[in-house]
Amino acid sequence: MDKTGLITLIVGIILLAAGVAGIVFFIPQVIQFIIGGFGIVLALIGAGAILLGILMLKE
Numbered sequence: 732m733d734k735t736g737l738i739t740l741i742v743g744i745i746l747l748a749a750g751v752a753g754i755v756f757f758i759p760q761v762i763q764f765i766i767g768g769f770g771i772v773l774a775l776i777g778a779g780a781i782l783l784g785i786l787m788l789k790e
């Protein structure tokens with residue numbers, strides 16, 4: 732393994748640990764973000780389905 736790969740691995744482990752610690756520390760905000768994001772994702776999927784339906788009807 733070269734030097735760049737080792738540095739990338741170490742940085743990845745540090746960032747993973749920081750991310751897990753952040754999720755544990757801010758769990759109520761994480762849950763609110765997931766709940767809010769779920770609604771946004773459903774709205775975007777619905778808009779995409781509407782556009783796809785319109786495009787399929789035009790053919």
